[in-house]
Every structure is written in C-alpha cells, then in structure tokens.
Amino acid sequence: MIDVILKKGKEKAVHQRHPWVFSGAIERVKGKPANGDIVRLVNAGGDFLAYGFYNDQSRVALRLLEWDENTEVDEGWFRIKVAEAVAGRNDILSTGDTNTCRLIFSESDYLPGLIVDRYAEHLAVQVLTSGIEKMMPVIIDELRRLLNPKSIFDKSDASSRQHEGMDTENVVLFGDNPPASVEVKENGLLYNINIAEGQKSGFYCDQRDNRRKVAAHAKDKKVLDCFSYTGGFTLNALYNGAASVTSVDSSALAIETLKENIQLNKLDAGKHRAIQSDVNKQLRAFKDAGETFDIIVLDPPKYAPSRSALDRASRAYKDLNRIGMLLLNKGGLLATFSCSGAMDLDTFKQVLAWAALDAGKQVQFISQFCQPEDHPIRSSFPEGEYLKGLFCRVF
Numbered sequence: 001m002i003d004v005i006l007k008k009g010k011e012k013a014v015h016q017r018h019p020w021v022f023s024g025a026i027e028r029v030k031g032k033p034a035n036g037d038i039v040r041l042v043n044a045g046g047d048f049l050a051y052g053f054y055n056d057q058s059r060v061a062l063r064l065l066e067w068d069e070n071t072e073v074d075e076g077w078f079r080i081k082v083a084e085a086v087a088g089r090n091d092i093l094s095t096g097d098t099n100t101c102r103l104i105f106s107e108s109d110y111l112p113g114l115i116v117d118r119y120a121e122h123l124a125v126q127v128l129t130s131g132i133e134k135m136m137p138v139i140i141d142e143l144r145r146l147l148n149p150k151s152i153f154d155k156s157d158a159s160s161r162q163h164e165g166m167d168t169e170n171v172v173l174f175g176d177n178p179p180a181s182v183e184v185k186e187n188g189l190l191y192n193i194n195i196a197e198g199q200k201s202g203f204y205c206d207q208r209d210n211r212r213k214v215a216a217h218a219k220d221k222k223v224l225d226c227f228s229y230t231g232g233f234t235l236n237a238l239y240n241g242a243a244s245v246t247s248v249d250s251s252a253l254a255i256e257t258l259k260e261n262i263q264l265n266k267l268d269a270g271k272h273r274a275i276q277s278d279v280n281k282q283l284r285a286f287k288d289a290g291e292t293f294d295i296i297v298l299d300p301p302k303y304a305p306s307r308s309a310l311d312r313a314s315r316a317y318k319d320l321n322r323i324g325m326l327l328l329n330k331g332g333l334l335a336t337f338s339c340s341g342a343m344d345l346d347t348f349k350q351v352l353a354w355a356a357l358d359a360g361k362q363v364q365f366i367s368q369f370c371q372p373e374d375h376p377i378r379s380s381f382p383e384g385e386y387l388k389g390l391f392c393r394v395f
Helices: 075-087 090-094 130-147 158-162 205-215 232-239 252-264 279-289 307-326 345-359
Strands: 003-006 020-022 026-029 038-042 048-054 060-066 100-105 114-119 122-127 151-154 172-175 182-186 189-193 222-226 244-249 272-276 293-298 328-338 363-370 388-394
Touching (some): 038 060, 075 100, 075 130, 100 182, 100 205, 114 130, 130 151, 130 172, 182 205, 189 232, 189 252, 205 232, 205 328, 205 388, 222 232, 222 279, 232 244, 232 252, 244 252, 244 279, 279 307, 293 307, 307 328, 328 363, 345 363, 345 388
Parallel strands (some): 122 151, 222 293, 244 272, 293 328
Antiparallel strands (some): 003 026, 038 048, 048 060, 100 114, 328 388
16 A cells, blocks of 8 residues: 655644645655555654545545554445444434435545435435545445445536546446436425436435424415525425415426425415526515515525635625515514535624624524534534524514
8 A cells, every 4th residue: 555645744633533635735655546546644754644545636635534554444444334324314214204315425424525315215426536436336335235226326516526537427326217206205295306407416405404493483474485496495384384485496497396396295386486586686576576574595505615705605695685684574584594614604693794784684593503414514524514504583
C-alpha cells in the first residue's frame, strides 16, 4: 500500500477523525496511486495516521476511512459499513407508515461519496468519489443481499463527480429500469416517485419530520407551499385539515405529479390550487393582488453551494423571506428552510431578523427544524449538517 506523507503540523484534524485531507496538506506521495486507491496516510516522521481513498484530481485529495492500522480496509470492511448503515434505519421503516428513507449518507455513515435512498422496493444511489466507484460491485452485492431490491439505479450528480475527475452516466446498476412511477409511503401518505427523471435521487426524504411538524398547525388554515415539488408539505397540510393549500413550483412535471399524489391519497382537490411559476415572481403577484395566508412554507433550492456564495445567498434568502412575511396574516406562521451547508443556523436567524426589519414585522422563532435521523451528523464531520429551518410567528 502506497504511503502519502502529511505536512508537519497538519495532523490535528486527522487526529480528531475529520475524514477530509486537502491536497495542500500533503507533503509528497511515495509512488503513483491510481485515483480511488486506498493508501496509508503517515505523518512527517512516517508514523501511521489513517487509511483513505486517494484522488489527485480532487481538492479533497484523501477521504479517510479507518484510523486503526491493524484493521484491514478490505471487501469485508465495506460490507460491514453498509450493513451498519442499513440497520440504523430499521426503526424508521418498521412502523409501516413509511417505506422510503436515506439508507446511506456518505461521510456521515463512514462511506465517503456514497448516498443510497430507498423507495419501496427500489434503490437510487449516488456515487460521488472514485474510491466508492471502485467498490461498487461489493456494495451492490451487499445491498442485494440485505434488501433484495427490484432495481438499483445510478442517480449520480454530474457536478460532484466532475470534482473527482469522473464522468456521469445514469444507468441501471441492478435489475430493470425503475418504472416511471414508483409508489412510496411517508407519514402514512402515498407519493408517486419518478426515480429516473426526478430531482436529485427522486424525492426529498430529508423533510419527513418537518412536514409532519408543520402540518400539525394546518387545521382550518390557508396554507401556501412554495417550491412545493411533488407536494410533501401540501399533502400533509391537506391530510391534517387545512382549509386550502396553494402550491407553487416552476416545474410542470412536479406540479403534475403533485396533482396525481392528491388523487392517489383521495384528498379534497377542491381545497387545492397549483400554480406553475417562478416562486419569487408569484409571491409578488400575490402581494399585488392583496392575497394573504395563515401558513407559508419556503423551501428553496440551495442558494449557497459554497462559502464564497454566502453573501449573495444571504441577500436572496432575505428577499424571499421578506416578501413571505408580507403575505402572512397577523400571527401567521412561516416555515422557512435553507439546505445550504455554508449557511449555519445563527447566520440564517440573522437573515430572518434583517428580513423582518425590512418588512416592518415582528418575528418570534417558535421552533427549529433540522434533518431527520436517516441523515445523521457525524461528530467529527459537522459538514454533514446541511438542512436547517425556522418556524416563525409573524406579527
């Protein structure tokens, strides 16, 4: 196994078991490992530090796997990590009212670059590192042994793979092509999921708990669900007795799927209005028309993909939430989210405070939202915490 020598003074994060080593922290490499090979990381004196995946195309040149020199990182090691991650989701799936969740969450489950989502009897995977790509035959075999899925489909994100010098091809890894519509259940509600054509891996299961939390306040309320996608917040609000729900999304496919999901659950379509539009444009149209709501959900896409984009993203979040506050009836509830890892909760609170000031509103933070247990946050990898939100009462 090839040794990678760390620069002197760069050991602290490794000792704290952070899984990333950036290229600038590497002194030299003894030999020529191929991208995706497992190498030994040693300090300047040659002492063992960790084993990890190597990739000279990535800014994260090493993704660390194991800190015990006597533990062999072989096929069996990866099978154990897959099995542990899958077993950790048993409680979510055992109740019978949910059959979709994230089974493996990359570094947070000690498998850097591997995401696996379960949709009933189908699996969608994202393979985002060259090391995981080399291990995929073993990983697929273990997933088949544990879960016996009907299909395993590659939904790898192109931009993430480019950072590792890899091409992207969404292909079937096992079984047949997943059907155009896969029926899944979450919180007792049914959804038709398009795995191959849907956003990300097909469905946003990271909002499962938050949908239920917001819906608990929806009875007899007029609700606006922005960036609604296929209707997670919408369906939960209708199911919990909302007087009306308006859903806004720019995607025609998402709006059509949302309408189908309302029919699938036999909910009252007469209480629902779907609008295909740019959300920011539509919010201003509501304001011009003098329309107001009791509950507004703002769940936008990632505005800050990196820390360098944080200032621009903060302005976008502020403007979005400012107009949302202006559309709320007095004492109304705003459920607002950021899925940008670069935006921490304290910064998000400050953005909301600025938005309230500009809107001339008083805001109470009555609760905080976070990602659910199938998106765990590893203590040595805080970067795994990306989803945060605030439940606000606006006066």
